Amino acid sequence: AAAAPGKKITARLKRTLPVRGPQAPTLSELMRWYCLNTNTHGCRRIVVSRGRLRRLLWILLTLSAVGLILWQCAELLMNYYSASVSVTVQFQKLPFPAVTICNINPYKYSAMKEYLSELDKETKKALETFYGFSEGKSKVRRSVDDWNSTGSDFFQQIPLLKVEDFSRTATELHSGQKRKIEGSVFHKDSSIVNSGDSNDIIGFQLCDANNSSECALYTFSSGVNAIQEWYKLHYMNIMAQIPLETKEKLSYSADDLLLTCFFDGLSCDKRHFTRFHHPLHGNCYTFNSGENGTILSTSTGGSEYGLQVVLYIDEADYNPFLVTSTGAKIIVHDQNEYPFIEDIGTEIETAAATSIGMHFTRSRKLSKPYSDCTETGADIPVENLYNKSYSLQICLHSCFQKAMVDSCGCAQYAQPLPTGAEYCNYKKNPNWMYCYYRLHEKFVKEQLGCQQICKDACSFKEWALTTSIAQWPSTVSEDWMLRVLSWDKGQKLNKKLNKTDLANLMVFYKDLNERFISENPANTLVILLSNFGGQLGLWMSCSVVCVIEIVEVFFIDSLSIVMRRQWQKAKKWWHGRSSGKAPQASDVERQGHDNPVCIDEDLPTFTTALRLPLPQDSPLPRTPPPNYSTLRLETAFTEQLPDTLELGQH
Numbered sequence: 001a002a003a004a005p006g007k008k009i010t011a012r013l014k015r016t017l018p019v020r021g022p023q024a025p026t027l028s029e030l031m032r033w034y035c036l037n038t039n040t041h042g043c044r045r046i047v048v049s050r051g052r053l054r055r056l057l058w059i060l061l062t063l064s065a066v067g068l069i070l071w072q073c074a075e076l077l078m079n080y081y082s083a084s085v086s087v088t089v090q091f092q093k094l095p096f097p098a099v100t101i102c103n104i105n106p107y108k109y110s111a112m113k114e115y116l117s118e119l120d121k122e123t124k125k126a127l128e129t130f131y132g133f134s135e136g137k138s139k140v141r142r143s144v145d146d147w148n149s150t151g152s153d154f155f156q157q158i159p160l161l162k163v164e165d166f167s168r169t170a171t172e173l174h175s176g177q178k179r180k181i182e183g184s185v186f187h188k189d190s191s192i193v194n195s196g197d198s199n200d201i202i203g204f205q206l207c208d209a210n211n212s213s214e215c216a217l218y219t220f221s222s223g224v225n226a227i228q229e230w231y232k233l234h235y236m237n238i239m240a241q242i243p244l245e246t247k248e249k250l251s252y253s254a255d256d257l258l259l260t261c262f263f264d265g266l267s268c269d270k271r272h273f274t275r276f277h278h279p280l281h282g283n284c285y286t287f288n289s290g291e292n293g294t295i296l297s298t299s300t301g302g303s304e305y306g307l308q309v310v311l312y313i314d315e316a317d318y319n320p321f322l323v324t325s326t327g328a329k330i331i332v333h334d335q336n337e338y339p340f341i342e343d344i345g346t347e348i349e350t351a352a353a354t355s356i357g358m359h360f361t362r363s364r365k366l367s368k369p370y371s372d373c374t375e376t377g378a379d380i381p382v383e384n385l386y387n388k389s390y391s392l393q394i395c396l397h398s399c400f401q402k403a404m405v406d407s408c409g410c411a412q413y414a415q416p417l418p419t420g421a422e423y424c425n426y427k428k429n430p431n432w433m434y435c436y437y438r439l440h441e442k443f444v445k446e447q448l449g450c451q452q453i454c455k456d457a458c459s460f461k462e463w464a465l466t467t468s469i470a471q472w473p474s475t476v477s478e479d480w481m482l483r484v485l486s487w488d489k490g491q492k493l494n495k496k497l498n499k500t501d502l503a504n505l506m507v508f509y510k511d512l513n514e515r516f517i518s519e520n521p522a523n524t525l526v527i528l529l530s531n532f533g534g535q536l537g538l539w540m541s542c543s544v545v546c547v548i549e550i551v552e553v554f555f556i557d558s559l560s561i562v563m564r565r566q567w568q569k570a571k572k573w574w575h576g577r578s579s580g581k582a583p584q585a586s587d588v589e590r591q592g593h594d595n596p597v598c599i600d601e602d603l604p605t606f607t608t609a610l611r612l613p614l615p616q617d618s619p620l621p622r623t624p625p626p627n628y629s630t631l632r633l634e635t636a637f638t639e640q641l642p643d644t645l646e647l648g649q650h
Contacts, residue, residue, distance in 0.1 A: 027561055034553045040540050065539040072535045079523055093299045094360055094512050096263075097463055099287045099307055100339040101505070102329045103252050104347070105318045106282030111250045112319065115242065119234050123321050126160045126227060130202055158433065160204055160230050202226040204233075209431035216437065224324075231321045233433060236413040240423035244277060251282030252314075257328075258285070259310040259485055259502070264298055279414050281329065281341050290335035298509060303355055306508025312489065313350050313501050326350050328503055332358065332463045338388040342414070346465065351499040353472035357510035359464040364518040366458070371519075373458040382453060385416040395454035400439075403448050408435035472504045 035047040042062035049055045113120070127133040203219035203226055220226040239247065254270035261268040274289040287307060288296045298305055315326045329345035339345075348354045365373050374380055377390025384390060385398045401415045410424035410432055411417050424432035442448050473481045482497050489497065523531075536542040 027558060030553065030557055030561060038546065040542050040546060042540065069535050069539050072539075073532060076523075076528060076531045076535070090514050090516070091512055092514060093297055094509060094514060095295050095297045096288050096307070096509075097332050097358070097360075097461075098289050098335045098337075098339075099507050100284050100331050100333065100341065101257070101287070101309070101311065102278060102281040102284035102341050102345070103257060103311075103313060104281075104325055104327055104329055105313075105323050106278070106280060107247070107250045107319070108252065108314075108317045109319045110317050115238055116235070116319070119231065119238065120321065123227065123231055126230075130160070131223065158204055158206065158230070158233065160202055160226065204230050206434040206437055208434050214434075216434065218437070228321070228324070235322060237425045239279070240413045240425045241427070248275075248277055248283060251277070253283065254285055256314070257283075257311055259312050259488060260308075262308040263287075263296065264300075264305050278341060284339070284341065286339070288335070295335060299512070301509045301511045303357075303506050303508045306506060308504075308506045310485070311348070311503045311505060312497075313503055315350065315498075315501055326500065328505070330356075330505065330507070332356070332465060332507065334389075334461045336389040337391060337461075338386045338394060340393050343393060346467065348503050348505055349469060350501065350503045351472065353470045353504040353506070355468045355470070355506045355508075357466040357468075357508060359466075359510060359513070359515070361462045361464065361515040361517060362459075363462065364459045364516070365456070366519045366521070370521070371458075372455055374455045375458050377457070380454060382450075383418065385418060390457055391460070392454055392456050396450050399450035399454060400443050400448065403443075403450070404436065404439060407439055408432050412436060466510065472502075473499060 032047060035043040038044060040062075042058060042065060046055060046058045046062060049058055124133075201219050202223050203217055205215050205217045207216075208214035218229070220229060242250075254273055254275065258270055258273065261270075261272070263272070268287075270285075273285040273287050274291050275283055275285055278284050287309075311328050313326060313328065318326065325347065327350050328348040329341050330348060331339045331341055331345045333339050346356070365371050367373055367375055374390065377384065377395065380390070380395055382395050382399045383402065384394055385401060386394050388394065397415050401411055401418060404410070404412045404424075405418055405421045408424065408429065408431070410429045411421045413423050417423065422428075424436070426432065439448070443450060446452070478499060482499060482502075485502070486497050536547070540546070
């Protein structure tokens with residue numbers, strides 16, 4: 001049977017144009033083709049330039065342009081993730097913030113004496129022993145041994161001692177920082193003690209209950225600090241064992257703390273305040289807490305249209321060892337924020353009128369990838385123990401409390417309780433003090449990981465405060481004002497209040513300008529792409545099509561060529577191994593221009609046609625001989641005209 005026409009043509013092509021290699025150009029020819037056909041003029045000039053010097057110059061210029069493009073594009077990418085800050089100021093009616101007020105003395109000393117009697121007794125003994133201080137007795141120092149022998153079990157667990165009694169390696173708390181020292185190494189010119197004698201340095205020692213050889217000695221820059229820190233340590237042990245309901249009764253009520261109240265020119269009372277119990281400050285009262293769903297606002301700035309309260313401090317009922325200052329603490333905050341009185345509270349003096357002017361600012365930061373802030377704190381792996389909106393302080397305190405429960409088995413008294421935990425006390429947790437101080441040292445040195453986990457909030461409100469103080473009441477008005485306030489307090493005239501028991505507080509907006517600080521992306525995607533296009537066009541006269549061409553040639557085509565070459569080599573090796581013959585030189589496939597079948601889809605021009613190589617097995621073309629029959633002159637007419645005949649006869 002006759003072969004099909006297609007098969008005949010294929011067989012004829014195989015005889016005349018044998019093809020055994022991959023039907024694709026080599027990498028070098030691909031690069032040459034790219035340089036000749038690309039729209040980037042620099043690459044084309046490298047190929048077509050004559051002379052080595054000119055070609056070298058074009059190579060340097062092209063590489064420099066590519067380097068500049070990469071540099072400028074990298075700058076554009078980095079600027080894309082930057083943000084610009086804008087400040088907007090608008091005048092409007094502003095919501096009044098929550099104002100939390102606490103007495104510096106957390107509990108009435110007269111009501112707490114029952115619980116603190118043993119601690120106060122041991123504290124007075126310490127003062128008498130080390131400083132010769134006694135009430136109604138001669139100031140004669142007692143020996144440390146005599147004092148320790150008469151101390152109770154409560155005191156002997158963590159006593160106040162002189163540094164000379166210790167020889168172990170200790171931890172010194174000096175100038176607010178902790179560092180390792182030897183207990184016997186102190187300089188005579190040190191300001192740690194007031195006597196100048198290193199043997200009079202006072203401190204206390206904390207030891208690991210599970211390993212008595214692990215101890216830390218804490219000394220302080222003054223005896224006052226040492227006694228206060230030691231007192232607070234035992235004080236927290238006692239308070240952790242008292243029920244919350246009892247502690248609320250031992251602290252100040254709203255009637256005890258608040259004498260008068262005005263807001264926005266109108267009278268207010270304790271019904272406008274919400275009580276919450278703070279572990280370190282007792283009963284605190286928040287004005288405009290928003291718990292009832294209503295948040296007060298003000299439409300006029302100035303001291304007359306803010307909050308004005310007169311506070312009753314009752315200095316005579318202060319704990320002499322727990323606090324050394326008199327007055328109140330306040331903090332201005334948002335209704336959804338927790339008031340960290342102990343961290344950022346502002347102290348209010350007694351016998352003075354304190355005016356606090358406010359400027360309101362709302363801030364908004366961009367989250368990732370512009371900054372490392374969190375929107376709601378849901379992405380932070382730390383449980384919020386405060387039941388308030390997320391803040392960096394809440395995260396840090398919650399993180400430390402969780403580490404405290406995990407490491408020490410109980411919770412620190414000054415912070416909220418995690419679920420299922422209880423506050424530390426040495427009766428149930430005899431090792432908690434040593435554990436707490438070691439853990440707190442790691443926290444300060446950022447070794448717990450809390451500072452790395454917790455992030456700033458992306459949006460927050462801030463009230464910038466400006467404080468001014470004036471004497472109050474004045475000398476001329478002191479008598480009648482104190483008498484009136486005494487009657488308001490329900491006391492008799494002959495027992496009028498002392499001005500050191502009172503504090504006048506005013507909190508107000510200085511103006512109603514709300515400042516809104518926000519971050520906005522410095523570049524959008526459209527601007528970024530436009531900048532990319534400008535850089536490509538400036539340095540390489542290139543467009544998006546050119547970029548696609550580069551990706552196609554340098555990644556897709558080049559990879560395809562390499563893979564096919566490797567595949568052909570593997571096939572040759574396998575066939576040679578199967579047949580047991582080494583590849584001959586005649587078996588080498590035709591590559592690139594040696595393969596006559598590999599032609600471009602586009603028709604060649606005259607110049608490119610001259611460059612096309614001929615097959616090796618084909619004879620060289622020769623110029624064909626001329627057809628001389630075409631040179632004969634033949635008449636175009638079959639008959640001669642009559643007029644030409646006459647001329648011919650002549």
